[in-house]
Amino acid sequence: MAALEMRDLHKHYGDFHALDGANLTVPEGSLYGLLGPNGAGKTTLMKIVAGLRRATSGRISLFGRPHDRRLLTRVGALLESPGLWPHLDGVTHLRIHARLRGVPQTRIDEVLGLVKLTEVRTRKVAKYSLGMRWRLGIAIALLGRPRLVVLDEPMNGLDPVGIRDMRATLRSLAEAGTTVMVSSHQLAEIAQICDHVGVLVAGRTAYEGALHGLAVDGDLEAGFFRLLEKAGSAVR
Numbered sequence: 001m002a003a004l005e006m007r008d009l010h011k012h013y014g015d016f017h018a019l020d021g022a023n024l025t026v027p028e029g030s031l032y033g034l035l036g037p038n039g040a041g042k043t044t045l046m047k048i049v050a051g052l053r054r055a056t057s058g059r060i061s062l063f064g065r066p067h068d069r070r071l072l073t074r075v076g077a078l079l080e081s082p083g084l085w086p087h088l089d090g091v092t093h094l095r096i097h098a099r100l101r102g103v104p105q106t107r108i109d110e111v112l113g114l115v116k117l118t119e120v121r122t123r124k125v126a127k128y129s130l131g132m133r134w135r136l137g138i139a140i141a142l143l144g145r146p147r148l149v150v151l152d153e154p155m156n157g158l159d160p161v162g163i164r165d166m167r168a169t170l171r172s173l174a175e176a177g178t179t180v181m182v183s184s185h186q187l188a189e190i191a192q193i194c195d196h197v198g199v200l201v202a203g204r205t206a207y208e209g210a211l212h213g214l215a216v217d218g219d220l221e222a223g224f225f226r227l228l229e230k231a232g233s234a235v236r
């Protein structure tokens with residue numbers, strides 16, 4: 001079963017078509033990379049999945065059922081930098097979110113372990129690195145045991161250590177059976193962690209399938225550029 005399926009999805013902002021008939025199928029349990037040039041519609045698509053925007057038209061289903069507010073409890077999302085309070089420590093953030101969402105406090109230690117923040121849980125967020133802040137944002141998204149996690153450019157601005165730790169976090173999520181959809185401009189990272197990819201160009205799906213199907217002689221970047229060349233004037 002697909003964790004997420006989109007058919008002929010459109011999102012219009014006035015006359016502008018941010019999504020122009022996108023089709024995606026994210027297999028359950030996959031680590032799915034969403035690629036595309038600036039302005040292709042990746043964030044818009046993820047916001048629709050997370051229930052933060054409404055599609056103009058098209059069909060979306062989550063876990064085989066039509067996309068619906070009630071299913072959103074099974075979706076965890078981090079689409080912008082996490083809203084954190086610098087003067088509070090990590091574990092306090094999680095306690096607040098757990099209480100607000102009716103999640104048992106016992107879940108807090110589990111999510112801290114998943115994102116490898118256990119040792120720094122009582123450190124103020126002001127003293128966290130950017131990577132730690134992103135991982136705390138992911139921990140908050142994981143509190144409700146989502147089946148699908150949607151992350152918009154979680155590697156952005158991270159140093160090599162932060163990227164390595166984020167990679168480990170995403171892999172351990174997938175190993176635990178969570179479907180992970182991640183957008184990025186860092187093709188080498190996507191090539192390392194993802195098994196499936198979708199490429200959006202000007203709001204449409206230019207490629208979707210196994211990672212190796214996009215690569216040319218094992219080179220994802222070469223495959224990506226070839227796809228953009230084919231799309232030609234569609235790139236905006």
Ligand SMILES: Nc1ncnc2c1ncn2[C@@H]1O[C@H](COP(=O)(O)OP(=O)(O)OP(=O)(O)O)[C@@H](O)[C@H]1O
Binds near residue numbers: 018
């Ligand atoms: N609220 C809005 N009103 C009008 N246009 C918008 C709005 N949100 C996004 N857009 C436009 O929709 C297009 C797609 O934007 P989106 O942020 O989804 O792209 P993206 O693929 O995530 O880009 P990037 O890689 O630069 O983050 C862009 O041209 C953007 O300017």
